[in-house]
């Protein structure tokens with residue numbers, strides 16, 4: 746079985762994440778979307794809400810599993826016998842940051858990172874911009890999958 750993990754904060758899931766997930770689906774038999782839980786990070790949406798958002802979008806996609814995790818991604822990979830990490834790249838800053846992490850994960854855990862380049866129509870989207878717009882009462886509906894809007898509104 747060719748499985749990968751897509752780790753991230755997904756705070757909230759955006760159309761950028763969805764673009765990467767949809768394009769990775771044909772490459773893997775199973776894609777585990779692993780929602781990071783880091784006690785030092787201040788998330789806008791709690792773990793349960795972030796899980797619900799992804800499940801709302803992918804409820805009919807049997808290849809996708811959504812889990813929460815804490816600790817090192819390589820440890821998560823070993824615990825679940827996963828050999829591939831999926832990450833998205835938007836720009837040179839993402840590349841520089843991800844390069845060091847990917848090389849470290851290969852050194853630490855013999856895990857390969859597979860990168861997909863963002864599509865041009867979603868490359869500008871980030872969860873932090875979405876949070877900022879949302880916090881200030883703006884319209885985020887063009888930046889996130891429409892299916893997550895009820896979850897967001899339930900968590901106000």
Ligand code: ADP
Pocket residue numbers: 752753754755756759760761762764765781831832833834835839862863864867868869870871872
């Ligand atoms: P993290 O805190 O781990 O960076 P994010 O939820 O911000 O979590 O991002 C998870 C992954 O999704 C990262 O690989 C990131 O580069 C990718 N990603 C985020 N936004 C986009 C986007 N607009 N296009 C492509 N990839 C994206």
